[in-house]
Amino acid sequence: MFLIILIITIVLSLIYRHRVFCLYLCPVGIFAWIAFSLLAIMVNYGYIISVFSDPLGLGWDLLGTADTHFKALIPDWIPVIQGIVLLAGLYQGGQPRLYGHQRFAS
Numbered sequence: 001m002f003l004i005i006l007i008i009t010i011v012l013s014l015i016y017r018h019r020v021f022c023l024y025l026c027p028v029g030i031f032a033w034i035a036f037s038l039l040a041i042m043v044n045y046g047y048i049i050s051v052f053s054d055p056l057g058l059g060w061d062l063l064g065t066a067d068t069h070f071k072a073l074i075p076d077w078i079p080v081i082q083g084i085v086l087l088a089g090l091y092q093g094g095q096p097r098l099y100g101h102q103r104f105a106s
Contacts, residue, residue, distance in 0.1 A: 027092040031086060035086050042078055043072045046073075
């Protein structure tokens, strides 16, 4: 009987810890994904504009931007912007959360 109670206690504590860690890791993961996606958007910025003008590749020039040349959007600042986004995610993940009746602080 003692072994069953011990196993149930361990399982419940693992579930509880998982929920607590999820409160911290979800914002960090979301901001890391945003920083990763931001790189692709900033590098392919010029290509995206030209594709909007000719979406099917039939030679159309709907927006007048089909002849724009490829140029990355401020490529020297991409690592700095990614770092700022990641730091914002760490800050957001470290904020105290209200979880049930207890308050957890970083």
